[in-house]
Amino acid sequence: MFTEKDVKYIASLSRIHLNEEQTAQFSKDLEKILSYVKKLEQLDVSDVKPTSHVLPLKNVYRNDEIKPSLTQEQALKFSVEQHNGSFKVPKVIE
Amino acid sequence: MTETTQQQYETVIGLEVHLQLSTKTKIFCGCAIVFGKAPNTQTCPVCLGLPGTLPVLNKQVLDYSIKVAIALNFSVNSFIKFDRKNYYYPDLPKGYQISQFDHPIASDGHIMIPIGENNFKRINITRAHMEEDAGKLIHDNASNASLVDYNRTGTPLLEIVSEPELRSAQEAYDYLQTLKLTLQYCNVSDCDMEKGSLRCDANVSIRPVGETELGTKTELKNLNSFKAVKASIEYEVKRQKSVLEAGEKIIQETRLWDENKLISQSMRSKEEAHDYKYFPEPDLVPFTIEASVIDEIAKTIVEGPQEKRERLVKDYAISDYDARILIQDPELSRFFEECTKTYKDTKKICNWINGQVLTELNSRKTKIANISLKPENLTQLMDQLDSGVINNLAAKDVLGLMIDSGQSADTIIKEKGLAQVSDDGTLDKIVDELIQEHQTIVTQIKEGKESAIGFLVGQAMRKTQGKANPKKIGDIIKRRLLHA
Numbered sequence: 041m042f043t044e045k046d047v048k049y050i051a052s053l054s055r056i057h058l059n060e061e062q063t064a065q066f067s068k069d070l071e072k073i074l075s076y077v078k079k080l081e082q083l084d085v086s087d088v089k090p091t092s093h094v095l096p097l098k099n100v101y102r103n104d105e106i107k108p109s110l111t112q113e114q115a116l117k118f119s120v121e122q123h124n125g126s127f128k129v130p131k132v133i134e
Numbered sequence: 135m136t137e138t139t140q141q142q143y144e145t146v147i148g149l150e151v152h153l154q155l156s157t158k159t160k161i162f163c164g165c166a167i168v169f170g171k172a173p174n175t176q177t178c179p180v181c182l183g184l185p186g187t188l189p190v191l192n193k194q195v196l197d198y199s200i201k202v203a204i205a206l207n208f209s210v211n212s213f214i215k216f217d218r219k220n221y222y223y224p225d226l227p228k229g230y231q232i233s234q235f236d237h238p239i240a241s242d243g244h245i246m247i248p249i250g251e252n253n254f255k256r257i258n259i260t261r262a263h264m265e266e267d268a269g270k271l272i273h274d275n276a277s278n279a280s281l282v283d284y285n286r287t288g289t290p291l292l293e294i295v296s297e298p299e300l301r302s303a304q305e306a307y308d309y310l311q312t313l314k315l316t317l318q319y320c321n322v323s324d325c326d327m328e329k330g331s332l333r334c335d336a337n338v339s340i341r342p343v344g345e346t347e348l349g350t351k352t353e354l355k356n357l358n359s360f361k362a363v364k365a366s367i368e369y370e371v372k373r374q375k376s377v378l379e380a381g382e383k384i385i386q387e388t389r390l391w392d393e394n395k396l397i398s399q400s401m402r403s404k405e406e407a408h409d410y411k412y413f414p415e416p417d418l419v420p421f422t423i424e425a426s427v428i429d430e431i432a433k434t435i436v437e438g439p440q441e442k443r444e445r446l447v448k449d450y451a452i453s454d455y456d457a458r459i460l461i462q463d464p465e466l467s468r469f470f471e472e473c474t475k476t477y478k479d480t481k482k483i484c485n486w487i488n489g490q491v492l493t494e495l496n497s498r499k500t501k502i503a504n505i506s507l508k509p510e511n512l513t514q515l516m517d518q519l520d521s522g523v524i525n526n527l528a529a530k531d532v533l534g535l536m537i538d539s540g541q542s543a544d545t546i547i548k549e550k551g552l553a554q555v556s557d558d559g560t561l562d563k564i565v566d567e568l569i570q571e572h573q574t575i576v577t578q579i580k581e582g583k584e585s586a587i588g589f590l591v592g593q594a595m596r597k598t599q600g601k602a603n604p605k606k607i608g609d610i611i612k613r614r615l616l617h618a
């Protein structure tokens with residue numbers, strides 16, 4: 041059973057604010073998705089190795105060579121707020 | 135008599151060390167890694183995590199990691215992959231850190247840490263994995279905001295996690311020292327705790343002696359020096375004991391060490407249970423590591439610190455004590471070996487390096503690699519000392535001046551007029567004066583109190599601002615007063 045408490049926990053980990061209505065809706069939706077996944081669990085996969093990647097590719101590297109970086113202006117173009125060359129965000133307290 | 139059976143506790147410590155690998159570029163993009171640049175000038179779409187970009191592993195990061203793994207007696211895993219560690223914090227532009235979860239680069243390593251003079255204890259190291267560093271956050275009280283600089287984002291780190299086998303703050307300190315030394319010999323990082331290229335977190339718990347289950351642990355962070363590692367663990371063990379003795383429970387939490395107040399404080403903001411929801415990084419393909427690759431990298435490891443110690447004792451006939459000092463800094467032992475190429479009294483040059491040179495370095499809070507003193511500067515100074523051009527006292531001054539100015543010994547001796555006075559006529563005249571001025575001492579010497587000669591030699595040095603040849607002065611005094 042996927043409870044509203046689970047939804048609230050995931051929302052808090054993801055820093056998402058949900059209202060009561062959304063919480064109820066998401067717990068219903070996620071419950072449906074999980075029950076579908078439960079169906080898959082009925083398959084016998086004991087002979088199947090876990091797959092992390094579907095493409096038959098491995099060992100793709102780059103050499104330790106410097107490429108030009110963005111300028112400060114370019115990097116900060118995507119910021120909502122900035123100050124002295126830094127991204128400015130709501131204060132996080134340690 | 136009242137019962138005083140106080141509960142004895144055993145301390146259990148595991149250390150997590152983050153080593154910054156000194157590659158030219160970041161782990162997954164070509165941004166240069168340079169310190170002290172203006173904020174956000176070393177970023178690109180990849181390390182900023184912009185949509186549609188793909189990370190690609192820097193081969194050098196993998197090779198360096200394998201090198202460290204070999205030096206720390208790890209098994210290098212033949213199959214490795216990367217995973218996403220998900221959490222939301224503004225220093226992480228993507229909302230996840232690329233790390234390694236279930237297939238790290240290395241497993242089951244160990245190092246031997248010294249216990250007393252000649253014993254060692256084996257400390258097992260669980261794993262080592264590659265990951266990317268986060269950005270830097272500055273909390274700005276004035277504007278009630280936090281400022282983020284992503285230059286450091288994507289800097290390659292190797293996290294080295296020990297088993298909880300350390301039993302005291304001192305053992306943790308010794309483990310870290312040995313680990314750092316071994317890492318320094320790998321030449322893959324500058325291993326500087328103050329600069330943050332070697333970082334250490336400590337997991338600390340205590341349990342009643344005899345108990346096999348682990349107690350609840352706390353994680354200590356912000357340990358910026360060896361001293362901080364030791365002091366914070368000592369503080370934490372005391373704190374945990376007093377919590378248990380008060381009948382309360384240890385809370386699993388992260389605690390931040392305050393180096394000025396010498397206390398740790400709970401980081402309440404991080405108390406929320408972590409759930410990193412690790413999953414395979416779909417943007418990076420997996421890697422297989424062939425034995426031949428490991429063999430090739432193993433060849434680049436020339437000599438570990440303990441092997442070097444043994445060789446120095448054997449090749450240069452210096453004491454084990456001196457060899458231990460020399461290996462603490464690979465550059466210092468290299469300096470010593472360079473000196474011995476032209477200067478043959480290996481014990482004497484070693485004494486000078488471990489004595490006078492280290493004293494000068496310590497007083498300047500620096501290391502041999504950061505000063506302009508060359509091996510040939512020191513051997514030239516030794517030659518001048520041996521041939522009697524200068525005395526010991528002047529030699530010490532010249533060394534300091536060489537370190538500060540980068541000039542040669544010869545130049546300094548000439549410019550400062552430090553060459554000692556050895557000319558017989560001048561020295562005879564000085565002794566004449568001394569005999570006049572110190573009649574009582576003279577009588578004592580004549581009556582057989584030879585130790586008083588030292589006093590007169592000292593006076594001669596004073597008269598000449600340290601430039602008299604002390605051996606010659608002593609000889610003249612003896613000749614004049616004892617054999618007359």
Ligand SMILES: [Zn+2]
Nearest residue numbers: 163165178181
């Ligand atoms: Zn980049």
